[in-house]
Amino acid sequence: DIVMTQSPLSLTVTPGEPASISCRSSQSLLHSNGYTYLDWYLQKPGQSPQLLIYLGSNRVSGVPDRFSGSGSGTHFTLKISRVEAEDAGVYYCMQALQSPRGFTFGPGTKVDF
Amino acid sequence: QVQLVQSGAEVKKPGSSVKVSCKASGGTFSSDNISWMRQAPGQGLEWVGSIIPMSHITNYAQRFQGRVTITADKSTNTAYMEMRSLRSEDTAVYYCARSGVDTPTAIYYFGMDDWGQGTTVIVSS
Numbered sequence: 001d002i003v004m005t006q007s008p009l010s011l012t013v014t015p016g017e018p019a020s021i022s023c024r025s026s027q028s029l030l031h032s033n034g035y036t037y038l039d040w041y042l043q044k045p046g047q048s049p050q051l052l053i054y055l056g057s058n059r060v061s062g063v064p065d066r067f068s069g070s071g072s073g074t075h076f077t078l079k080i081s082r083v084e085a086e087d088a089g090v091y092y093c094m095q096a097l098q099s100p101r102g103f104t105f106g107p108g109t110k111v112d113f
Numbered sequence: 114q115v116q117l118v119q120s121g122a123e124v125k126k127p128g129s130s131v132k133v134s135c136k137a138s139g140g141t142f143s144s145d146n147i148s149w150m151r152q153a154p155g156q157g158l159e160w161v162g163s164i165i166p167m168s169h170i171t172n173y174a175q176r177f178q179g180r181v182t183i184t185a186d187k188s189t190n191t192a193y194m195e196m197r198s199l200r201s202e203d204t205a206v207y208y209c210a211r212s213g214v215d216t217p218t219a220i221y222y223f224g225m226d227d228w229g230q231g232t233t234v235i236v237s238s
Contacts, residue, residue, distance in 0.1 A: 001175075033215070039224045041158075048208055048231055049158065054224030092158055099222055100146040100214055101172045103160040 002026050002095050004106035011111045013083045021109045023076040023093035029056075030073060037096040040069055040078045043108075044089040052091075053078065088112050115140040117209050117229035124235045130197045133232045135209035137190040143167045146214050147192040148225060149183060151205040161207070164192060165214055199236045206231040 003026040013019045029038045036056035041049040051060050053069035056076065066081040080087060093106040120134040135147065148163040162173035166185035173181055177196075185192045192209060209229040213221035 033220060035220060035222075037222065041225070043158075048228040049210075049225075050228070051224040051226045054226075055220075055222070058223075060224070060226065090157075094158075094225075096212070096222060096224075099212065100148075100163050100165060100170075102174065103148060103163075103225075105150075105158040105160065108157045 001102070002029075002097065002104050004093055004095055004104050006091075006093060006106040006109050009107060009109055011109055013080075013087075013111055013113060015085060015113065016082050019080040019083050019087075019111065021078045021091050021093075021111075023071075023078070023106050025074045025076075025095050027097075028073045029076075029095050029097045031097060036072060037099065038069075038071070038076050039094045039096060040067075041092045041094060041105075042087075042089050043092065044086075047089075049092065083111075085113065115142060115211060115227050117211060117227050119207075119209060119229040119232045122233040122235070124237065125199050127200055127236055127238055129199050130195060131199060131234050132193055132195040133207050133209075133234070135192045135194070135229050137211070141187075141190050142192070142211055143187045143190075144214065145211050147183075147185065148210050148212065149181075149192075149194040150208045150210065151203075152208070152231075153202070153205040156205075158208075161194065166192065196234075199234075201236050204234065204236045206233050208232075 040053040043049040090108040149161040210225035211227040
């Protein structure tokens with residue numbers, strides 16, 4: 001099974017400042033089709049998770065452009081260029097290389113102010 | 114965008130079963146993959162299993178194999194997750210989510226882009 005790790009697990013941010021979350025997988029998430037199957041989700045307090053980034057670096061329509069995903073192989077990063085108050089919540093990376101036979105979430109990174 | 118609406122909260126006794134539903138409105142999901150995740154109190158997200166309604170192909174996390182059954186009714190655009198032999202550790206919020214299914218010639222995976230509102234399942238004597 002693919003194991004996902006994230007760091008840090010908790011992040012205190014200042015509005016207007018940048019923030020970065022790291023995610024690592026136990027094996028490469030590069031598919032034979034050339035795509036990297038790594039997603040980023042944000043779960044705001046009391047809400048269902050919402051998709052931010054899919055296939056490593058593709059931002060979902062409606063997600064502010066201050067969010068960006070990068071990385072390859074086994075090391076990935078979610079960056080927020082200028083954090084806003086509405087960005088508070090828990091961020092999860094998730095591997096979908098084995099989709100639809102299996103998915104694995106990272107432990108989550110709690111972002112607060 | 115498809116909206117996924119889940120059934121209401123459940124309180125169950127240890128050893129019993131629960132069946133949670135997930136209905137798609139505003140579209141269909143027969144060609145997609147419907148996954149079930151759970152989140153225990155204060156914990157992270159855990160994938161439980163998935164179904165492709167068009168083919169009824171199911172996949173389960175190893176730890177739930179044999180205790181969970183996921184089904185789908187294409188006529189009503191509804192997916193179901195049944196868990197048996199419930200124990201207190203199964204107390205969690207259960208979510209359904211939709212994602213695409215790749216084919217050998219095309220990429221249809223764009224993340225889990227639609228999620229249900231979550232169903233709280235409490236297992237307590």
